Amino acid sequence: MKNCLNYKATNAVLMTEEAILSGCLHNDQVAQRELYARYSPKMLSVCYRFAHNREDAEDMLQEGFIKVFSQIHTFLNKGAFEGWVRRIMVHTCINHLKKNKKFNESVDLIHATGIQVREESIPSIVQAKQVVECIRILPLGYRTVLNLYAIEGYSHKEIGDMLEIEESTSRSQYTRAKQMLEDILVKKNIIQKARKKAEWFGLASGT
């Protein structure tokens, strides 16, 4: 009986998503609002990790959702809809950074290794927000590569194409980004030092 109820509940959710997609395909405002309400919190956090500040993140989110709604007819139900939305958001963020020249001008990946992270610059926050804020402390280029590789799952080749850098550059910068993030997380006591590799994630996840 429990399984049956779960099935019905899952089915109802699926139907709702189908209805939302169908409504959005017909430019229905209620369906658009529902889709936005459902995905905007997650997508804003995606944008926020790429953006310079929250205002920029909201600009990216707005631009991204306009693209989602205007290109929704290109979604062919192959794969998860959320993944499709997320890909559009990520590309919108990258395009936004490029268009505003923040990416090219502010990121000198080679020289960014010398950046020192001050303890007091780490926000006093907890859990997911804590980690996200630590990621945001990274220089823009590091942050972008780390976001794309570790969180969004793009390959270094894809990242190289997107950011117009060499694949090897993406690899090396990711290594440095990860090291820098690790240092930040250690300083914040979110993880233990790298030499206690096997323990650090236990501390982080031992909430």
Add this chain to the structure above:
Amino acid sequence: MDQNFYDTEFEELIKEKADQYKMYPSEKVWKGVHNSLHSRKKWYWSGFVVLLSGISYFAITELVAPVSSTRTTKLQVVPPTEKTVIDPDQLVPFTADINDINNSGAEIVRSIQAPTSEINIGAEDNSLTGSFEIPFPIADIEDLVSGNQQETGSLVITRPKPFSNPERFDIELRLPVAADQSWKMNGMPINSNNKASGRSILQPTAAVEEKTELHRINWLQEQAAFTMPSGKPKRISWQLAFSPTINYRKLTGGSKNAHIKSMIANVPMALSIEGNADNLVRHKPALGFELGTHGLYALSKDLTLRGGIQFNYSRYDIAAYSAPSEQATIALNNTFRTIANSTITNYSSIRNFGGTAMEDLHNQYFQLSLPIGLELRLLGNDHLQLNIAGSFQPTYLLNANTYLITTDYKNYTKEPSLVRKWNVNTGAEAYISYTKAGVKWQVGPQFRYQLFSSYAKEYPIKEYLMEYGIKIGITKTIR
């Protein structure tokens, strides 16, 4: 091994924590999304409807039914026309000379000058009959020099019956008459019938009366008709024009660097396609239209200055193919427009070559322009003319629904940020016109060309819109 394990766990933790984090956007984000999807369309369609309604209203009131019950009739005092029927629109201020004969028999030429102000008879007066009295100064040359106004007369305009077309008015001249004064006009004595009051309603002489009866106007109108100089030529007119158009475009540009950049960025890579952009797409003309209203000012008999506002709906079709969604990359120019240094990547399910099914794309532009130009009469008389005209049209793009081809010519995608908002168009036309009863009808071919690309300078491929149309216009002379 440990390192790999550590790396994987580290990435998993980062991803897990990042995915857990949610932020709630402010309401303005949704408003921005919503407005972009809905309000702008509403706005320009509303604007278009308002523009059409306004033009239609003026077309009906000014051209189709000029004597409308809602119209305010403006009446000026003196008719400088030989017509027996007075058109109120043709009444202009006047002066007339009359002879003042005093007791000593000396004649002094004195001038009466009607007021230049207008009498407005509102629409609600349409059924009103009665008289309107308008005072005016009577001055001789000495008075004019000295600035002294010795005496005052008045014009009485009587509308004997409700407005009709043609409208008729009786006009009487009232002059102050002292006991030792009499008046003559063109050598004919003017009688008065009320000397005691010091004001006299002057009646025309028998000869003038006969003429008045004949033409059903009073003697002053007749006097004005024969002695007054004709009014100034009318220079200002108003035009309404509509053109069904065939729209097309010309594509140029694209650079090898941009092409390579775009091709590399796209996954999976496919065979390289190179060549002239115009030859690599299949586009075909489509129907659009132009609607405009203009004010015209006659600089001379043959040359007219024209300015106004117009709406253009331009459209053309593109033959493409639907395909599974894939990455579509546009490589952008740098400042020097030679080397691609940046890209915009979207996902597109429309291909230029090869796909699962044919798909027609409709690129549409909604433009508002402020054309200014000149019209030149080449041949013809007052009724039938052959003219040419040219215009310069600063243009604002109200909205566009346009697919851009990627710089590797493989996909079509929408990227509104690359569409230029401001542009400049030029127009050229030739037309035959026929004028009757103050209304000019015209018809002739026109051509419109967009001077700057439809897209931002960063987009390597340039698009220039062209429109061929047949313009039909109607022009009403105003003043």
